[in-house]
Amino acid sequence: MAMTDERKFLHDVAGPIATSLFIAEILDENLSAKLAPTEDDLLLVKQILESLGKVKTMLSERRDILIAKGDGQ
Amino acid sequence: MRLPKDTKILIVDDEPALRKAMIFDFKRKGFQVYEASNGRQAYDIVFREKVDIVLSDVRMPDGDGVELLERIKGNETASSVVMFITGFADLTWAEAYNKGAEAIFSKPFDRKALMAKVMSFLVDSEERWKMRGENIPDTPLIELDASGEGQVVQFALGSGGIFLVCSKDLPAIDQIVHFRVRLSTAGERIEGLGIVRWIRKAASGEISGCGIEFDQLEDHCRASVIKKIALDKPIAFIPMRN
Numbered sequence: 001m002a003m004t005d006e007r008k009f010l011h012d013v014a015g016p017i018a019t020s021l022f023i024a025e026i027l028d029e030n031l032s033a034k035l036a037p038t039e040d041d042l043l044l045v046k047q048i049l050e051s052l053g054k055v056k057t058m059l060s061e062r063r064d065i066l067i068a069k070g071d072g073q
Numbered sequence: 074m075r076l077p078k079d080t081k082i083l084i085v086d087d088e089p090a091l092r093k094a095m096i097f098d099f100k101r102k103g104f105q106v107y108e109a110s111n112g113r114q115a116y117d118i119v120f121r122e123k124v125d126i127v128l129s130d131v132r133m134p135d136g137d138g139v140e141l142l143e144r145i146k147g148n149e150t151a152s153s154v155v156m157f158i159t160g161f162a163d164l165t166w167a168e169a170y171n172k173g174a175e176a177i178f179s180k181p182f183d184r185k186a187l188m189a190k191v192m193s194f195l196v197d198s199e200e201r202w203k204m205r206g207e208n209i210p211d212t213p214l215i216e217l218d219a220s221g222e223g224q225v226v227q228f229a230l231g232s233g234g235i236f237l238v239c240s241k242d243l244p245a246i247d248q249i250v251h252f253r254v255r256l257s258t259a260g261e262r263i264e265g266l267g268i269v270r271w272i273r274k275a276a277s278g279e280i281s282g283c284g285i286e287f288d289q290l291e292d293h294c295r296a297s298v299i300k301k302i303a304l305d306k307p308i309a310f311i312p313m314r315n
Contacts, residue, residue: 010161011132011160011161012158012160012162014161014180015088015091015180016088016162017180017181018091018158018167018180018182019088019090019091019094019183021181022091022094022098022181022184023090023094025184025268026094026097026098038162040162042262052181055181056181059181060179063161063179066161
């Protein structure tokens with residue numbers, strides 16, 4: 001993948017990940033605040049957050065590499 | 074301190090799901106929240122509603138965030154704080170700060186950090202930059218002596234931070250640093266803790282340096298720095314040119 005194509009890809013994928021992560025965090029807070037959330041529900045949301053966190057880290061690392069190569073910020 | 078219920082915040086993003094989620098989050102904190110899906114729509118709301126804080130995406134159809142920022146900063150009657158929430162490589166952070174952005178978050182961003190940043194604008198500078206007495210280990214010191222007569226200027230003060238020339242190793246973005254700028258031989262100095270928000274490596278016609286967002290300012294300089302910012306009304310962080 002050419003660097004500029006990758007830059008566009010990272011830009012395009014960052015939006016939906018940001019949205020998913022943002023909503024999942026709110027969901028996690030809402031569930032935790034409920035009197036009787038099921039353990040399964042809490043676990044599922046934690047797993048979503050964990051997975052999205054991994055994607056976020058991968059994206060950040062790739063972004064840093066491209067910046068170090070001098071392709072934007 | 075201003076309360077969220079007295080603060081108007083505008084969320085600008087062409088992605089409806091993210092916009093709605095952010096609206097939900099800020100409403101829950103008590104803010105008066107407005108929304109727009111592009112820069113042009115946002116500009117009308119900023120002036121009609123006298124919005125205090127704008128959180129804007131950068132790349133959007135029908136009026137992008139950069140154009141919105143330029144129009145707001147170009148209008149003397151507008152006093153909105155503008156923060157960018159941007160995808161990758163829309164513009165460099167130095168460019169965004171140079172245009173007057175107060176903060177920039179890369180998607181996917183840290184939701185709590187964004188909320189903390191917004192909340193920080195509800196308190197006045199004296200309170201926001203007060204020393205908190207934390208022990209932050211391994212904080213590198215960036216030190217400048219700008220006290221000599223006729224010396225080349227090595228720093229520039231911005232509304233939220235400072236640009237410092239770095240002749241040695243540049244710090245990393247997001248690194249917490251201790252900075253100290255000696256202003257006179259009598260001992261006057263600007264000193265505190267800050268977060269490196271952008272760096273500039275020396276290129277043709279430029280000097281290396283970094284833009285540091287103030288986190289805490291020492292008691293001896295805080296009032297004078299705030300006074301100077303109020304008088305000069307500089308942009309947030311100044312990418313100083315030779």
